[in-house]
Amino acid sequence: MLIWLVIFWRLPATANWITLHFNIYFGIDWIGSWIQIFIYPLISFIIIILNLVISWLIAGKSKSLALAVNYTSLLVQFIILTGLITLFIKYFV
Numbered sequence: 271m272l273i274w275l276v277i278f279w280r281l282p283a284t285a286n287w288i289t290l291h292f293n294i295y296f297g298i299d300w301i302g303s304w305i306q307i308f309i310y311p312l313i314s315f316i317i318i319i320l321n322l323v324i325s326w327l328i329a330g331k332s333k334s335l336a337l338a339v340n341y342t343s344l345l346v347q348f349i350i351l352t353g354l355i356t357l358f359i360k361y362f363v
Contacts, residue, residue, distance in 0.1 A: 273311040273351050292357060314350045318343055 288307060291300035321343035329336040 273314055273347070273354060289357060289360075292360060310350055310354050314347055317346050321346075 286303065287301055288304050289298050289300070290302045290306055290309070291298070293299045321339050325336040325339040325343075328339070
């Protein structure tokens with residue numbers, strides 16, 4: 271949810287083409303329309319749903335493994351959020 275808020279808060283409303291991915295070695299390597307920035311939260315939402323389903327399926331057998339899956343989901347969300355904030359700081363501040 272925080273990823274969606276960051277996008278709505280920082281995305282310039284007049285941006286036609288924006289940087290979607292930045293690589294430290296090659297610089298900008300993915301440019302697209304502003305609507306494509308929503309790929310990041312969509313991917314993170316899919317990861318949350320998949321991890322919740324997997325966690326629910328294995329919760330009866332191993333509580334610790336289900337907890338590890340949930341923490342992995344949280345870690346992935348944090349990585350995506352960090353990348354998105356870095357992208358906004360680099361190009362929109």
